[in-house]
Amino acid sequence: MTAVLVLLGLLSLGTLASRRGFAAFVFSQVSTPILLGVGMLCAPNALNLLNDDTLGALEPALRVGAAWLALLIGARGMQPRLSRSYLQRGWSALLAAVYTWAGLALVTYGMIFLLDRTQQGFDATTTRLNAVGAAVLLGGLTAQTGLGMTCEALANLAPHRSHRVLRFLCRHDEAAGAIALCLALWLWPLPEQAGLYKESWQAAIGVVVLGLGFGVVHHVVARGAEDMRVRVVGLIGMVILLAGVALDLRLPEAAIAFFFGVTLGMSGQGQKLLSHGLGRTERPVRMVLLVLLGAQLKFTVAAVLLGFLVAITRMLLKVGLRNAFLDDNDDPQKTLPLRALIPAGGTAVPFALSFALSRGNALATSEILTAVAIAVTVTEVVTMLDWRLSGASSHFDAIDVVTLDASAPPTIDDEGGAA
Amino acid sequence: MSTSNPGTVRLQTKVVNALFGVVGLAMLAGGVFGLQKLGFASRSLSAIFALGLLLVGGMVGGRVVSIIGMPRLTGYLIVGVLAGPSGFALFSPHEVHDLELINTLALALIALQAGAELTMPMLRRSFKSLAAASLGHCVVITLGMAALFVGISPFVPFLADLSFNIRIALGVLWGAMAVSKAPADTLAILSETRAKGPLAEHALGVVVLLDVLVLILFAGAMMYAKAEVDPNAHFSLMAFVHLGEELFASVAAGTTLGLVIAFYFWAVGKERLLFTVVMSYVVTAFCIFFHYDTLLVFVVAGFVVMNLTKKGHELIETTESAGSAVMVVFFATAGAGLDLSILVRMWPIALTLAFGRIFFTFLGCRLGHRLAQDPDAVRKYAFTSFISQAGVTIGLAQIAQAQLGDLGGHLKGLVIAVIGINELVGPLMFKIGLARSGEVGMADLHTAEADEPHDDGDEEPSADDALHDENDDGSEDATEGGEGREGGSGSGDDTDAQPPTSRS
Numbered sequence: 001m002t003a004v005l006v007l008l009g010l011l012s013l014g015t016l017a018s019r020r021g022f023a024a025f026v027f028s029q030v031s032t033p034i035l036l037g038v039g040m041l042c043a044p045n046a047l048n049l050l051n052d053d054t055l056g057a058l059e060p061a062l063r064v065g066a067a068w069l070a071l072l073i074g075a076r077g078m079q080p081r082l083s084r085s086y087l088q089r090g091w092s093a094l095l096a097a098v099y100t101w102a103g104l105a106l107v108t109y110g111m112i113f114l115l116d117r118t119q120q121g122f123d124a125t126t127t128r129l130n131a132v133g134a135a136v137l138l139g140g141l142t143a144q145t146g147l148g149m150t151c152e153a154l155a156n157l158a159p160h161r162s163h164r165v166l167r168f169l170c171r172h173d174e175a176a177g178a179i180a181l182c183l184a185l186w187l188w189p190l191p192e193q194a195g196l197y198k199e200s201w202q203a204a205i206g207v208v209v210l211g212l213g214f215g216v217v218h219h220v221v222a223r224g225a226e227d228m229r230v231r232v233v234g235l236i237g238m239v240i241l242l243a244g245v246a247l248d249l250r251l252p253e254a255a256i257a258f259f260f261g262v263t264l265g266m267s268g269q270g271q272k273l274l275s276h277g278l279g280r281t282e283r284p285v286r287m288v289l290l291v292l293l294g295a296q297l298k299f300t301v302a303a304v305l306l307g308f309l310v311a312i313t314r315m316l317l318k319v320g321l322r323n324a325f326l327d328d329n330d331d332p333q334k335t336l337p338l339r340a341l342i343p344a345g346g347t348a349v350p351f352a353l354s355f356a357l358s359r360g361n362a363l364a365t366s367e368i369l370t371a372v373a374i375a376v377t378v379t380e381v382v383t384m385l386d387w388r389l390s391g392a393s394s395h396f397d398a399i400d401v402v403t404l405d406a407s408a409p410p411t412i413d414d415e416g417g418a419a
Numbered sequence: 420m421s422t423s424n425p426g427t428v429r430l431q432t433k434v435v436n437a438l439f440g441v442v443g444l445a446m447l448a449g450g451v452f453g454l455q456k457l458g459f460a461s462r463s464l465s466a467i468f469a470l471g472l473l474l475v476g477g478m479v480g481g482r483v484v485s486i487i488g489m490p491r492l493t494g495y496l497i498v499g500v501l502a503g504p505s506g507f508a509l510f511s512p513h514e515v516h517d518l519e520l521i522n523t524l525a526l527a528l529i530a531l532q533a534g535a536e537l538t539m540p541m542l543r544r545s546f547k548s549l550a551a552a553s554l555g556h557c558v559v560i561t562l563g564m565a566a567l568f569v570g571i572s573p574f575v576p577f578l579a580d581l582s583f584n585i586r587i588a589l590g591v592l593w594g595a596m597a598v599s600k601a602p603a604d605t606l607a608i609l610s611e612t613r614a615k616g617p618l619a620e621h622a623l624g625v626v627v628l629l630d631v632l633v634l635i636l637f638a639g640a641m642m643y644a645k646a647e648v649d650p651n652a653h654f655s656l657m658a659f660v661h662l663g664e665e666l667f668a669s670v671a672a673g674t675t676l677g678l679v680i681a682f683y684f685w686a687v688g689k690e691r692l693l694f695t696v697v698m699s700y701v702v703t704a705f706c707i708f709f710h711y712d713t714l715l716v717f718v719v720a721g722f723v724v725m726n727l728t729k730k731g732h733e734l735i736e737t738t739e740s741a742g743s744a745v746m747v748v749f750f751a752t753a754g755a756g757l758d759l760s761i762l763v764r765m766w767p768i769a770l771t772l773a774f775g776r777i778f779f780t781f782l783g784c785r786l787g788h789r790l791a792q793d794p795d796a797v798r799k800y801a802f803t804s805f806i807s808q809a810g811v812t813i814g815l816a817q818i819a820q821a822q823l824g825d826l827g828g829h830l831k832g833l834v835i836a837v838i839g840i841n842e843l844v845g846p847l848m849f850k851i852g853l854a855r856s857g858e859v860g861m862a863d864l865h866t867a868e869a870d871e872p873h874d875d876g877d878e879e880p881s882a883d884d885a886l887h888d889e890n891d892d893g894s895e896d897a898t899e900g901g902e903g904r905e906g907g908s909g910s911g912d913d914t915d916a917q918p919p920t921s922r923s
Contacts, residue, residue, distance in 0.1 A: 005700055005701065005704060008696065008697045008700055008701075009697075060465070060466065060467045063467065064467065213446075213450060216446075217443045217446050217447050217450075218443075219443075220439050220440070220442055220443035220446065221439070221440050221443035221444065221447075221475060221478070221479060223436055223439040223440070223443075229743050230478065230743070232743075232744075233474065233478055233743050233744045233747065234474075234475060234478050236474060236744055237471050237472075237473075237474030237475035237477075237478060237744075237747075238471065238475060239471070240467055240470050240471035240474060241447070241467075241468060241470075241471025241472055241474070241475055242471070243467050243471070244465050244466075244467035244468025244469070244470070244471050244472075245451065245468060247465050247467060247468070248465060248468060
C-alpha cells in the first residue's frame with residue numbers, strides 16, 4: 001500500500017507539473033534535472049523517503065511505465081504510407097542521426113578505453129567485454145533528438161519547408177534508441193546469472209520478434225472491438241503482459257514495447273489510440289520514471305566522466321549539424337527549431353532504465369544509466385542557457401523540455417503526403 | 420443463399436470477432452508455454468504477467484460469453500478461474516494476493532458509484548420497499564439458512580462432531596453471511612445492460628442498504644458463535660457499541676470525503692480520474708488504519724456528492740471511465756481467488772447451501788414485496804438480483820476465520836465454495852431478470868430524453884471528455900470518425916464494453 005501511495009503521489013505531482021501554467025511557473029524548461037534531483041533527494045542514501053523496500057515494490061510499475069513510454073514512441077514514430085518525396089527528404093535526416101550516433105559511440109568507446117587504462121570505475125575485464133556494447137548503447141540513446149522541443153518550436157513559427165525534415169528527423173530519430181538497444185543486447189555479453197540464453201544474439205532477435213508478435217496478437221484480440229475503450233483496455237493489458245513477459249525473460253521491456261508500438265503505428269491504430277488520450281499519459285509517466293530513476297542513480301567517477309563527455313560531444317556534433325543546415329543564421333525560421341536539436345531525446349532515459357533493469361544492474365549497466373541521466377541533464381541545461389543567452393526563449397511560450405507535443409500526430413502537411 | 424438479416428449478420432460478426440479474440444489468447448498462451456518449454460522463460464510467472472493476462476483474457480472472455488447472452492462479468496470470472504490456481508495454475512495464490520491492490524481501487528470505485536446512484540427522490544419513492552425487502556432478507560434468509568445449515572451439519576465433516584448448540588450458533592453465523600450481497604456484481608450488470616427502472620433501483624437500493632445491515636447482523640451472530648465455540652469468551656454488548664462508533668465514524672468520514680471530492684470537482688475540475696484514484700487509495704489506507712468500514716465510507720461519499728452537490732453525474736462518469744479496466748481485473752482476480760478444490764470435494768453440501776440460499780432469498784423477497792406492495796417487475800424478478808455474492812461475503816468469512824480459528828477456516832472454505840456457485844449463477848439470473856422486466860437499455864433512452872430539455876448550466880466537459888478528447892498537445896485526430904465515439908447505443912448486448920453514460 002505504501003508503494004502504491006508513493007506512486008500515486010508521484011503521478012499526481014507529475015500530472016500537476018505537466019499543466020502548462022504550472023510548468024511555466026515551476027518547471028520552466030529544465031524539468032529533467034529537477035525531477036532527477038527530486039529522486040536523488042528522496043533516495044535511500046539521502047532523505048530516505050523512497051527506501052529500498054518501496055523502490056523494490058515499485059519496480060513492476062517502473063517496468064510497465066518504461067514499456068508504456070516506448071510503446072507510445074513506437075506508435076507515433078512509424079506512419080503508414082509515407083510519400084516518396086517525404087522519404088527522400090528524410091534520408092538527410094537519417095544520415096544526420098547515424099552520424100551523431102557513430103560519433104558518440106566512438107567517443108564513448110575511447111573514453112571507456114581510457115578509463116580502463118586508468119582503472120577508474122570500470123573493471124578491466126568488464127570493460128573489454130562491454131566496451132563496444134556500451135559505446136553503441138550510450139551513443140544510440142543519447143543521439144536522439146528531443147521531439148517535444150522541436151515540435152513546440154515549430155508550432156510557434158510560420159510554416160517552413162525545412163520543418164518537415166526536422167519533424168521527420170525527430171520522430172524517426174527515436175527509432176535509433178531502440179535499434180541501439182537491440183545492438184547493445186547483441187554486443188553486450190550476458191551476465192552469468194541470466195542463464196536463460198546461450199547466445200546474446202537471441203536476446204537481440206527476441207525483442208524484435210516478441211514486439212512484432214505482441215502487435216499481431218493485439219491486432220487479433222482487439223479485432224472488431226467497436227468501442228475505443230475496449231481497445232484501450234486491451235492495449236493496457238497487452239503492455240502489462242509484455243512487461244511481465246520481459247521480466248520473466250530478462251529482456252528490456254522498452255525495446256519489445258517499441259516494436260509493438262511500431263506495429264500499431266504501421267497499422268494506423270497508433271494515431272487513433274494516441275489521439276484518444278493515450279498521448280497525454282506520456283508526460284506524467286515520464287515524470288514518475290525520472291523521479292524513481294533519480295532515486296536509483298549511482299554516481300561513480302566513470303559514470304560522471306562518461307556522462308559529461310557524451311553530453312559535450314553530442315552538443316558539438318549537433319551544433320555542427322545545425323550550422324550545416326543553416327544558410328542564414330539570422331533567420332529565426334531556421335535557427336529556433338534547429339536550436340531545439342541540442343537536448344537529448346526523451347526516450348534515452350526509459351530505454352537505459354529498461355536495459356539496466358533487464359540486466360539486473362550487472363556489468364556496469366548502472367554506470368551507463370547514470371551517464372545517460374547526466375548527459376540528458378547537461379544537454380537540457382545547456383540548451384536552456386543557450387536559449388536564454390541568445391534571446392531565443394522569448395519566442396517560446398513556456399516550453400517544457402519534457403516531450404510536450406510528442407504524441408501529436410503528424411498532419412498531412414507534416415508528412416508531405418498530400419502536398 | 421444469403422443471410423441478409425442484420426441481426427444474424429451482427430451475431431456472426433460478433434462470433435467471428437470473439438473467435439479471433441480466443442485465437443489471439445491462444446497464441447499468447449502458446450507463446451508463453453513455448454518459451455517455457457524451450458527454457459527461455461522461468462516456470463513461475465510474475466504478478467505483472469498475471470495482471471496483464473487477466474486483463475487481456477478477461478476482455479476476451481467477456482466478449483465470448485456475451486455472445487450466448489451471459490454477462491461479461493461471468494466471462495471475467497471464468498477466465499480468472501481458468502488462469503488461477505484452481506485452473507491451469509498460470510500463476511500462484513501469491514500472485515493473486517499481490518493483485519488485491521487493484522481490488523482496493525475497484526471496491527472504492529464501485530462503492531462510490533453505488534452511493535452516487537442512490538438519489539434522494541429514489542430513496543423517498545422506494546423507502547417502504549427497500550425497508551420491507553431488507554427486513555424480509557434479514558429475517559427469512561438468516562433463520563432459513565441457519566435451519567438448513569443445522570439440518571445438513573451431520574453430513575459436513577468438520578461440523579459432524581460438534582455439539583448441537585455450537586452448530587446452531589454457526590448456523591446463525593452462516594445465515595448472517597448468507598444475507599450479504601454483491602454490490603459490485605449488481606453495479607456491473609446494471610452498467611452492462613444499461614438497465615433503468617423499478618427493478619434496477621430496487622436491486623441497487625437493497626444491496627447497498629443490506630451492505631450496512633449485514634455488518635450489524637454479522638456482529639451479533641459472531642458474538643453468539645464465539646460465546647458458544649470458546650467457553651472462555653464472554654458475551655458483551657460493548658461490541659455493538661464499538662460497531663456503532665465505527666459505523667458512525669465511517670458515515671462521518673464518508674461525508675467528509677464526499678465534500679472533498681465535490682470541492683475538487685468544483686474548484687479544479689481537471690484530472691478528476693487521477694484525483695479519484697488517489698483518494699481511493701489514501702482513504703482506503705485511512706480506513707484500514709482506523710478500522711472504518713471502507714465500503715460504507717465510499718458509499719456515503721458517493722451519496723453526498725450526488726445528493727448534496729451538483730457534481731454527482733461527473734463522479735459517476737469519472738468512476739465509469741476507470742471502471743472498464745478495473746472491473747475486468749477485479750472480477751478476474753475474484754475468479755482466480757476461488758478455491759474450487761473445496762467445491763469439488765464438498766459439492767453436494769455447497770450446492771445444497773447455494774440453492775437453499777436462492778430459495779430463502781426468493782421467500783425473503785416475497786415477504787418484502789407483500790409488505791411493501793411492490794410493482795410487478797420488482798415482485799417477479801427482484802430475487803434474481805440478490806443471488807450473487809463476492810467480496811463482502813469473503814471479507815466476513817475472513818473475520819470468522821480470524822475469530823474462530825480452525826473452525827472459522829473450514830467455514831471460510833465452505834463459504835468460498837458456495838460463492839463459486841453463486842457467482843456463476845447470480846449475474847446470469849440478474850441479467851435474465853432485467854431482460855424479462857424490460858428494463859435493459861432504458862438508461863440510454865432516459866439519457867437521450869433528458870439531454871434535450873434538461874440543462875442545469877453545468878456544461879463542463881465530462882471526465883471521459885477530459886480523458887479522451889481534451890488533448891493538451893492539440894492532437895485531435897479529425898480522421899477518427901465514429902471509431903472513437905463512446906457511449907454506444909443499444910442494449911448491453913450490442914456494445915463491446917460498459918458504455919459510460921450515467922443512468923441517473
